[in-house]
Amino acid sequence: MPRRALLGHLLRLAALWLPAPALCASPAPSPSRTLVWGLGLETHAVLPVRFFFIQAVDKAGVNFTTSPGENTFEVKVVSPSEPFSRIWVQLLDRHDGSFLVRYRMYASYTDLNIHVLLRNKPVAKSPYILTGSVYHESCDCPESNGALWEKYMRCPSSFAQIQHDLSVFTRVDLDRNAEEIPVRFGQRQSLCHYTIKNNQVYIKTYGEHVGFRIFMDAFLLSLTRKVTLPDIEFFVNLGDWPLEKRRAPGKLHPIFSWCGSNDTRDIVMPTYDLTESVLETMGRVSLDMMSVQGNTGPPWAEKNSTGFWRGRDSRRERLELVKMARANPTLMDAAFTNFFFFKHDESLYGPLVKHVSFFDFFKYKYQINVDGTVAAYRLPYLLAGDSVVLKQESIYYEHFYAALQPWVHYIPLKADLSDLLEKIQWAKDHDEEALEIARAGQMFARTHLMGDSIFCYYFKLFQEYAKLQVTEPKVRVGMERVEQPKDDLFPCYCHRTKVKDEL
Structure with missing residues (x-):
């Protein structure tokens, strides 16, 4: 046998007797280190849908920044005095290491117990006990002291x-x-x-x-x-x-x-x-500030790097937007789902396309927000996703617009959209900066636009x-x-x- 072949044969034989190298295991969340917080753990903070948060943390005390897995945690909300509690619980994976837990009560209970489990082990201080009367949305039991109610709800001192x-x-x-x-x-x-x-x-x-x-x-x-x-x-x-x-x-x-x-x-x-x-979260509406957080599409790096818009023809700038997208298909995907105001122009700006699930918007990195008849009321939901918003300058505003900062929470566009292509290209050329703006906008929505x-x-x-x-x-x-x-x-x-x- 030639020397090289003999050496190879001996190495293969040795490999059979050597122990296999240890696999580099991903860190696992720690039950004791994981964080749980939020108004949904407070007895007196009555909301149509109560909610709180879980942040996965490993044994070294480091927060997860990606999902540890959709089924990592289990949450049970029960009343010891009511074996058949009418409480709907939903856990939403926000894919950044944190989870949003929401629950809707259909009756009022006493001493509600919230169990947060990680592989059947209690997390942090679980169970969390809401002591006393815990009222559901339909319960007519107002707190007479407004200052005390504001304290329960952790309201800011002013807006x-x-x-x-x-x-x-x-x-x-x-x-x-x-x-x-x-x-x-x-x-x-x-x-x-x-x-x-x-x-x-x-x-x-x-x-x-x-x-x-x-x-x-x-x-x-x-x-x-x-x-x-x-x-x-x-x-x-x-x-x-x-x-x-x-x-x-x-x-x-x-x-x-x-x-x-x-x-x-x-x-x-x-x-x-x-x-x-x-009011209708976990009820008859599917699009709300919580559901968006659990449906933000693929990770940033896997999103489609084009601007995206769908809507109806409620403003002339929207016609220009669709026209611009047709001329620049590598930068934008914009189309009408309904014609009402400019029906005579349908042949120019059609054909209509099918409605797209709002959650599918977040398959795209760049969300274009253009006024409708007035301000486009979808902006809170766009911000809550993990795409970056390109927002048109406007004379119209909602109650929270003054707190938004251009280039911090969104990328500003001129009112006539004349710089739209330039701004999309900027976002493509400055991917990390665009991601930072997307995350800042998302954090704003999570902090200021919840129930x-x-x-x-x-x-x-x-x-x-x-x-x-x-x-x-x-x-x-x-x-x-x-x-x-x-x-x-x-x-x-x-x-x-x-x-x-x-x-």
């Missing part, structure tokens, strides 16, 4: 947008408003005139198209089930466009709207879309507005009471009512 919107109103004359606002806007616009008195909601509507009152009604009822609001009286604009043009301060009327603009003075609230998604923040914003808005009232809120002629929904199947016993009755 800059509220201070800005109310700064032009030194005093609010409710009697004057009740007489003048219906005359100015009631015939041409759709309005709701609300009074909240003794924490009961009353309404009178003006205009033809008042169907959108259902969103405001539902949120006001939900809020008054949780906390006692000050007596207030106000008008809500149910249309898309803000109403109160900039005028001399003494002639302004306070109008609450879901969208603001640079040339109006409306008082901005979180949009009806966002409020409904908060707790929406409830806090509305409460603080009503609280600050109430301080400006110089006349007594009244249940006006023609107003009807908006009744709380009945829950005959799972009625709620409110311990606060019992305490009051005994005093």
Whole structure:
């Protein structure tokens, strides 16, 4: 046998007797080191869907930055006194080492136990026990002390947008408003005139198209089930466009709207879309700020490096966007799913394409956000994903826009989109910077646009507005009471009512 062949034969024989090299195992999460936190672990923080977070941490105390596996953790929410608890629990893998746990209660319980398990071992301080009465969404049991409720909910002390919107109103004359606002806007616009008195909601509507009152009604009822609001009286604009043009301060009327603009003075609230998604999470809506976090598409490096947009033809710039995408298919994928406003141009900007699941948007790195009739209300959900948002400059804004910073939370675009191709190319050439902006936008959404923040914003808005009232809120002629929904199947016993009755 030649020397080289003999050497090879001897090495193969030796390999049979040598121990196999140890495989480099990936670190595993540590039950004792893993972190668990959030409002969903607090008894008195009542939300339609309660939620908390899990951060996987290894034995060395290092946080995971990628998913340890979808089935790594198990969560059980039970009541020792109720063997058949009606609680729906869902664990969402955020694919960055953290998990969002949400649960919706369909009845109220006492001493709720939350078990967080890692391979059948309790995590951190599990079980977490919510002591006392834990109320579900339908329970009409408001906390009478607003400051205490804000503490439970960990509300910020103020919101800059509220201070800005109310700064032009030194005093609010409710009697004057009740007489003048219906005359100015009631015939041409759709309005709701609300009074909240003794924490009961009353309404009178003006205009033809008042169907959108259902969103405001539902949120006001939900809020008054949780906390006692000050007596207030106000008008809500149910249309898309803000109403109160900039005028001399003494002639302004306070109008609450879901969208603001640079040339109006409306008082901005979180949009009806966002409020409904908060109320109906784990219910009849599938797109909400929590579900997006568990459906952010492939990792950044595996996403399609093109700009993406889908929508309807509600603005001329959207026509230009689709035209631009056709001319630059390697940079953009933009198309209409519906024609309504520019039907005569369908042959130029069609054909229509099928609707795409919103979660599939995040297969693309670059999300293009262009106004519709007003601000595009999808922005909160785009930010919550892990793609970078390219946002058009706009005169319209939602309640949180002022807190967003260009080049920090999103990549800015000119109003006419003339720099869109340039900005997409910049993102392609500066991949790490684009990823940092995407993550900052995502963190903003996780911190400021979840359900707790929406409830806090509305409460603080009503609280600050109430301080400006110089006349007594009244249940006006023609107003009807908006009744709380009945829950005959799972009625709620409110311990606060019992305490009051005994005093």
